[in-house]
Amino acid sequence: MPLLLILLGILPIAASLYRLGDLAITDPSTIADPDVLRFFAAPSSIAMHVAFGSLFLILGAFQVSAGFRRAHRTLHKRMGYLAALSAVVFSLSGVWIVFTYAPHSLANPWIDVGRVFFGTAITAFILLGIWAAISKDLKAHRAWMIRGYALAASSGIQSYLIAIVTVINGAFDPEIADSMIWLGWVIGILAAERIIVGKRGDGLRPTTSSYRQ
Numbered sequence: 001m002p003l004l005l006i007l008l009g010i011l012p013i014a015a016s017l018y019r020l021g022d023l024a025i026t027d028p029s030t031i032a033d034p035d036v037l038r039f040f041a042a043p044s045s046i047a048m049h050v051a052f053g054s055l056f057l058i059l060g061a062f063q064v065s066a067g068f069r070r071a072h073r074t075l076h077k078r079m080g081y082l083a084a085l086s087a088v089v090f091s092l093s094g095v096w097i098v099f100t101y102a103p104h105s106l107a108n109p110w111i112d113v114g115r116v117f118f119g120t121a122i123t124a125f126i127l128l129g130i131w132a133a134i135s136k137d138l139k140a141h142r143a144w145m146i147r148g149y150a151l152a153a154s155s156g157i158q159s160y161l162i163a164i165v166t167v168i169n170g171a172f173d174p175e176i177a178d179s180m181i182w183l184g185w186v187i188g189i190l191a192a193e194r195i196i197v198g199k200r201g202d203g204l205r206p207t208t209s210s211y212r213q
């Protein structure tokens with residue numbers, strides 16, 4: 001289960017590693033693309049966004065896995081603090097980028113609306129999940145954390161959707177890509193709600209033992 005979720009996130013994680021490497025080693029005076037130069041003008045926000053986004057996709061894959069929780073209850077709690085911190089940092093830095101960076105040359109205001117809405121929602125869901133855990137309401141804890149993780153994992157769904165339609169189309173189309181970004185968020189939300197009500201037998205369904213922590 002964690003492996004499948006990590007595979008789902010592999011494209012945004014790979015793009016993140018590329019961006020971090022580029023920021024670390026490329027001399028900005030050699031860059032002609034203004035969309036890329038924006039990142040070098042204020043590297044810390046995008047670096048935090050991609051580093052903590054990748055960390056959350058990896059840690060979260062283990063955190064939402066019932067098998068991992070059952071086998072490593074103490075580790076689940078310890079990793080949970082780091083995963084929650086990663087989620088808050090990556091989602092709020094994503095929102096921060098929307099308001100503080102020069103817009104991308106292909107920017108679509110509806111994508112920015114989605115980023116602000118879902119970025120804020122991820123932080124809210126994770127904080128609600130932490131509160132539920134402190135209150136020992138493990139059913140609510142599970143539901144909020146699945147919602148937060150599913151919205152983050154939507155970045156993987158979006159990347160796969162864009163890759164597939166680009167191959168089918170034979171060329172990258174920014175308008176279709178924008179639709180795929182919204183479709184990815186919708187799929188993420190629907191998948192989360194379906195998993196929460198337990199209609200999928202994918203290991204995320206709660207078991208009595210997994211909640212005796």
Ligand code: HEM
Pocket residue numbers: 012013015016019049050053054057091093094095097098101103104114115116118119122151152153155
């Ligand atoms: C709802 C959640 C998210 C929000 C609000 C968000 C926000 C943003 C924003 C505003 C940008 C800059 C777009 C631009 O102007 O070029 C961006 C780019 C990016 N984000 Fe996110 N993002 C989210 C989820 C994620 C996740 C989970 C990852 C996982 C690693 C991720 C990785 C990236 C990468 C790799 C880039 C591209 C950097 C580049 O162009 O090289 N994002 N994101």
